[in-house]
Amino acid sequence: MATQHSRSAARLMMAPAVVLLLAWMLVPLTMTLWFSFKQYLPLRGGDLGWVGFENYVRFVTSSAFWPSVQATLIIVGGVLAITVVFGVLLAMLLDQPFWGQGIVRILVIAPFFVMPTVSALVWKNMFMDPVNGLFAHLWRAFGADPVSWLSEASLFSIVLIVSWQWLPFATLILLTAIQSLDSEQLEAAEMDGAPSLSRFWHIILPHLSRAITVVILIQTIFLLSIFAEIFVTTQGSFGTRTLTYLIFQRVLESQNVGLGSAGGVYAIILANIVAIFLMRIVGKNLDA
Amino acid sequence: MGRITLDKVTKSFGEAEVIPPLDLTIEDGEFAVFVGPSGCGKSTLLRLIAGLEDVSSGQIRIDGQDATETPPAKRGLAMVFQSYALYPHMSVRKNIAFPLRMAKLDQAEIDRRVTGAADVLNLTDYLDRRPGQLSGGQRQRVAIGRAIVREPAAFLFDEPLSNLDAALRVGMRLEISELHKRLQTTMIYVTHDQVEAMTMADKIVVLRAGHIEQVGSPLELYRTPRNLFVAGFIGSPRMNFIEGETAARHDAHTIGVRPEHIAVSQTEGEWSGVVGVSEHLGSDTFFHIHDTGLAETITVRADGEVGFRHGDRIRLSPRTDAIHRFDKQGLRIG
Numbered sequence: 264m265a266t267q268h269s270r271s272a273a274r275l276m277m278a279p280a281v282v283l284l285l286a287w288m289l290v291p292l293t294m295t296l297w298f299s300f301k302q303y304l305p306l307r308g309g310d311l312g313w314v315g316f317e318n319y320v321r322f323v324t325s326s327a328f329w330p331s332v333q334a335t336l337i338i339v340g341g342v343l344a345i346t347v348v349f350g351v352l353l354a355m356l357l358d359q360p361f362w363g364q365g366i367v368r369i370l371v372i373a374p375f376f377v378m379p380t381v382s383a384l385v386w387k388n389m390f391m392d393p394v395n396g397l398f399a400h401l402w403r404a405f406g407a408d409p410v411s412w413l414s415e416a417s418l419f420s421i422v423l424i425v426s427w428q429w430l431p432f433a434t435l436i437l438l439t440a441i442q443s444l445d446s447e448q449l450e451a452a453e454m455d456g457a458p459s460l461s462r463f464w465h466i467i468l469p470h471l472s473r474a475i476t477v478v479i480l481i482q483t484i485f486l487l488s489i490f491a492e493i494f495v496t497t498q499g500s501f502g503t504r505t506l507t508y509l510i511f512q513r514v515l516e517s518q519n520v521g522l523g524s525a526g527g528v529y530a531i532i533l534a535n536i537v538a539i540f541l542m543r544i545v546g547k548n549l550d551a
Numbered sequence: 552m553g554r555i556t557l558d559k560v561t562k563s564f565g566e567a568e569v570i571p572p573l574d575l576t577i578e579d580g581e582f583a584v585f586v587g588p589s590g591c592g593k594s595t596l597l598r599l600i601a602g603l604e605d606v607s608s609g610q611i612r613i614d615g616q617d618a619t620e621t622p623p624a625k626r627g628l629a630m631v632f633q634s635y636a637l638y639p640h641m642s643v644r645k646n647i648a649f650p651l652r653m654a655k656l657d658q659a660e661i662d663r664r665v666t667g668a669a670d671v672l673n674l675t676d677y678l679d680r681r682p683g684q685l686s687g688g689q690r691q692r693v694a695i696g697r698a699i700v701r702e703p704a705a706f707l708f709d710e711p712l713s714n715l716d717a718a719l720r721v722g723m724r725l726e727i728s729e730l731h732k733r734l735q736t737t738m739i740y741v742t743h744d745q746v747e748a749m750t751m752a753d754k755i756v757v758l759r760a761g762h763i764e765q766v767g768s769p770l771e772l773y774r775t776p777r778n779l780f781v782a783g784f785i786g787s788p789r790m791n792f793i794e795g796e797t798a799a800r801h802d803a804h805t806i807g808v809r810p811e812h813i814a815v816s817q818t819e820g821e822w823s824g825v826v827g828v829s830e831h832l833g834s835d836t837f838f839h840i841h842d843t844g845l846a847e848t849i850t851v852r853a854d855g856e857v858g859f860r861h862g863d864r865i866r867l868s869p870r871t872d873a874i875h876r877f878d879k880q881g882l883r884i885g
């Protein structure tokens with residue numbers, strides 16, 4: 264019963280929250296835009312005035328730019344592939360009745376609650392250390408030379424660490440989706456002569472498609488900005504400098520705020536393109 | 552061909568024995584209906600025949616072949632589920648074609664059969680829609696279509712009409728009966744609606760707690776129910792049961808008279824009582840009679856024009872040749 268009166272009252276009451284939210288988003292955004300058009304070197308002369316689009320041009324023409332886009336895509340794509348494939352498998356496994364189900368489900372979700380910095384450190388020091396890591400011991404037990412994971416297979420290592428963190432999220436969403444599948448549909452397919460692989464392909468996977476899209480959408484947005492995992496492991500060396508990390512280096516290591524801000528604006532545009540693209544897919548999926 | 556034989560089949564879920572040893576034969580081409588109250592094991596029995604549940608012991612034979620261990624897909628049976636279980640992401644055409652694709656038939660044959668089934672079931676205009684865009688009755692027909700294209704040895708229906716409204720239910724009931732007449736294929740049909748059971752069945756199987764109480768044609772069950780349970784279950788409204796002195800006069804522990812076998816009159820009749828609620832259906836009127844001294848209420852059927860009022864004292868006379876007699880154990884006498 265939204266009368267004229269109650270609607271304006273509602274607007275009035277929501278106003279503080281909306282204003283706060285706008286300020287929260289708009290202030291940093293405006294500042295980023297502002298600095299991106301300036302030559303601003305805090306330790307080397309400070310604000311050196313307006314430079315137009317020079318920062319934008321320099322950011323994309325620097326030799327580090329395309330490799331960083333590539334690294335970002337590899338990490339995001341790799342993590343998405345691993346979490347979706349294993350998420351579906353794990354979800355189907357966890358959907359089966361077995362003893363100790365409750366505990367196992369909680370354990371599976373646990374990695375999601377570990378802070379990225381902590382989990383990256385644990386992986387770096389306990390598993391991937393070429394001298395004392397568990398993998399090194401394992402390799403030596405088989406007589407092989409330990410791999411220095413973070414330098415020899417750096418991208419793969421980071422994909423592995425990040426996947427470990429995000430797999431629980433994917434599993435959880437896919438598990439609830441699997442649980443909502445009408446068991447009579449599977450039984451009907453069984454009677455229709457579909458062997459288990461066909462049932463997976465024709466019934467379970469289409470049923471999961473919406474959940475998979477949601478997983479991909481949400482993860483992409485978060486994965487584009489992973490930082491801690493790179494910071495505590497490779498510090499951006501060995502080809503693991505992503506776009507986010509490049510911006511960080513421009514601002515803090517090179518102390519070039521203007522250049523970094525221009526990179527930030529590119530990142531905003533990129534994230535929005537991804538978001539629009541994925542929203543379309545989800546929207547189409549939700550209509551069907 | 553589709554002769555299905557159950558030989559001492561039992562089913563337990565953990566401790567709970569849902570189906571005690573059970574023998575049953577369904578002849579080729581027969582329309583068999585399983586009826587019984589909720590939870591009596593009708594669905595379980597059907598799923599055992601389909602192979603969706605494993606029997607705990609006993610043997611299931613299809614056309615004389617032991618099928619106890621055969622997986623569902625190999626039994627040559629098709630099932631129509633209560634929820635229809637259509638595949639929501641496939642068009643109607645793909646739904647109906649699914650079992651044929653799984654059987655790896657060639658595309659021309661698939662198209663021919665799908666078109667044929669759509670023709671029979673009036674689905675031709677809907678072939679490219681998704682199940683979500685169909686009405687309940689249309690979905691039901693798609694589910695039946697998916698079953699008939701396989702040309703199965705027998706159809707299994709688990710309460711296929713219970714999600715439809717009354718008018719549609721009557722229509723679909725006729726369509727399924729029609730289909731059976733045309734295909735002459737064995738059908739096993741689960742319902743708890745005894746009108747469906749009476750109107751569609753060649754053979755009714757009345758179940759209670761996994762036991763078969765009686766097997767027979769609808770009229771056999773109506774005329775000679777073997778015990779009190781069947782007598783009370785078949786027929787609507789329910790049969791009136793009278794115990795005590797009146798029953799003793801007929802050399803029985805309990806006697807049963809159907810509402811349609813009691814005549815009402817203002818003046819003449821063996822029993823008397825006071826009219827309570829009357830249900831006017833137009834063609835018929837059902838009176839609930841109290842204070843008869845026989846049972847709490849006696850239900851009688853009268854012509855739609857008979858107009859007794861609430862509180863009228865009237866007289867009832869049962870048709871003597873339509874009195875069912877039961878002994879102390881509830882079994883039929885004579």
Ligand SMILES: Nc1ncnc2c1ncn2[C@@H]1O[C@H](COP(=O)(O)OP(=O)(O)OP(=O)(O)O)[C@@H](O)[C@H]1O
Binds near residue numbers: 588590592596
């Ligand atoms: N998977 C199962 N595990 C344990 N008990 C079950 C299972 N399936 C059915 N039962 C039990 O078996 C009994 C028979 O169930 P069934 O579904 O066959 O009844 P029904 O006759 O089809 O009833 P309705 O008319 O309500 O559909 C019920 O008491 C039910 O609780």
Ligand SMILES: [Mg+2]
Binds near residue numbers: 593595
């Ligand atoms: Mg049932």
